[in-house]
Amino acid sequence: MLRDSLAVAIPVGTYGAAFGAASIAAGFSILQTCLLSLLLFSGASQFAVVGVMGAGGSAISAIATGSLLGFRNGLYGLKMAPILKLRGIKKVIAAQLTIDESTGVAIGQEPRGEEASRYGFWATGIGVYVFWNLFTLFGAIGAQAIGNPSAWGLDAAVPAAFLGLVWPRLIDNKSRLVAITAALLALALTPIAPAGVPIITTVVIAVIFGWKKS
Amino acid sequence: MEKVMTPIWIATLVTSFICFVLKLLGYSLPESILNKPIVQRINSLIPIALLSALVAVQTFGIDKSVQIDHRLAGVVVAGIALRFKASFPVMMLLAAITSAVINNL
DSSP: OHHHHHHHHHHHHHHHHHHHHHHHHTTOOHHHHHHIIIIIOOHHHHHHHHHHHHTTOOHHHHHHHHHHHHHHHHHHHHHHHHHHOOOHHHHHHHHHTOSHHHHHHHHHTGGGOHHHHHHHHHHHHHHHHHHHHHHHHHHHHHHHHHOOTGGGTHHHHHHHHHHHHHGGGOOSHHHHHHHHHHHHHHHHHTTTSOTTHHHHHTHHHHHHHHHSOO | OOSOOOHHHHHHHHHHHHHHHHHHHHHHSOHHHHOOHHHHHHHHHHHHHHHHHHHHHHHHEETTEEOOOHHHHHHHHHHHHHHTTOOHHHHHHHHHHHHHHHHTO
């Protein structure tokens, strides 16, 4: 089962290098980049923060977009709490490690019992945390060294990263419709709204489409 | 800390704080509070809407205008790579190379 966890942790961790590079390209320092991985530790939120700031958005827009993307980790916590049954500092650590991957492996191990589920959560969470932070540093240092991000195609790598993050979620017609509608709304708002606002506004689409069943 | 808090610092620290509180809240609230079907449905669609908006704006947006340039070529190649189940770093690398080559033509 450790193998399952590492099979998730290592490749996911290496995305950290992509984040590190994207963050530097967006104008963040190496310290700020590493702090995002250490403290925020949630890939989509991190990419959103650097993406919005890099596009000239305000801190408020970046905070709102990153936090809305972090909301699902809270729901994962609701799911994990009765399985992990933790208190005090262990609960705080588990909370920080509660992301897509650790929750996903833990739920995948549920048929083998709660013990296996707990083991999967911790092994994956700690593994991803270690590799994600290590590779963030590598990516940031690498991007700092190469200079002009646009000449190296980093300006296309960032939207590609978002595409890679949304891709596995486009599982049915409804999700694809939400994706296309949100993309069109954001582009329509770009000329008239301050940077970052067109992105947060698309939450309305999620609410509208999520309101009624199927 | 006599240095001014730049917007990047504020975004870094405040988002980190809020996201951590959200994670911790999940462990501190009773499951019934948020575990409603409608919350689940909206929650699963929020990342799709935001990430799709980010793809669009980062591909076409330049300040307050929308334009088609080398970035689109990179993102299209990324989409093709994803279609063929390329890994995340490979997909990003292909996007970057495509965009860089067209940009430097």
